[in-house]
Amino acid sequence: MRAHGFTLIEMLVVITISAILVAMAIPSFQGTIRSSRISGAANSFVAALDLGRSEAIRRATFVTVCRSTNADTVNANCSDAAANGYAANDWASGWIAFAKAPGNIVNTTFEAGDELIARQAAFGGPAQDRVIIESTAANPQSRSYNARGLTLGGGLLGMTLFFDHRDIQVAQRTERARCIALNISGRVRVARVDVQNNICPPA
Numbered sequence: 001m002r003a004h005g006f007t008l009i010e011m012l013v014v015i016t017i018s019a020i021l022v023a024m025a026i027p028s029f030q031g032t033i034r035s036s037r038i039s040g041a042a043n044s045f046v047a048a049l050d051l052g053r054s055e056a057i058r059r060a061t062f063v064t065v066c067r068s069t070n071a072d073t074v075n076a077n078c079s080d081a082a083a084n085g086y087a088a089n090d091w092a093s094g095w096i097a098f099a100k101a102p103g104n105i106v107n108t109t110f111e112a113g114d115e116l117i118a119r120q121a122a123f124g125g126p127a128q129d130r131v132i133i134e135s136t137a138a139n140p141q142s143r144s145y146n147a148r149g150l151t152l153g154g155g156l157l158g159m160t161l162f163f164d165h166r167d168i169q170v171a172q173r174t175e176r177a178r179c180i181a182l183n184i185s186g187r188v189r190v191a192r193v194d195v196q197n198n199i200c201p202p203a
Helices: 008-059
Strands: 063-067 095-099 115-120 129-135 142-145 159-167 178-182 188-192
Touching: 008 063, 008 095, 008 115, 008 129, 008 142, 008 159, 008 178, 008 188
Parallel strands: none
Antiparallel strands: 063 095, 063 142, 095 115, 129 159, 159 178, 178 188
């Protein structure tokens, strides 16, 4: 009776072919993960803006979304400075959203009495290869909404943020990059970055 099974050579051939297929699939898998992280960051930011605008209208007060470098702490506040491995215009450091209390007039500062309504911790920590969210706005790195839902701060004429996942030492954005453009009316537009011209395409 003949025994059934695999010879050593057959097993080695199968293992070799499997290793080649896995090696070919890894770059594609890594790209999928990076694209997913970019989309997740962009969606979180849009959600924060939508919340800020709707809460400003509902509460009939100012609500601010600002960049933060300590959003996950009890002393969370706004920051326009580089810290923890994040550039001064990199919102991947995190952000907070807060409603201004009556009598508190500095919209770009989280003052005593203001109500914290949302927070986003840093994305992935200060790694070499990570999510990067670059803002084109001059300081302060914030966006405030008034009771009519109109935006103030962060550059009255508009603000664009570029979302990418790459080595922080590389300036060129990848083909996965997305951008979010805001205007004074509170309108938010999400688009794929024109990598060749390094811009957010106009609507």
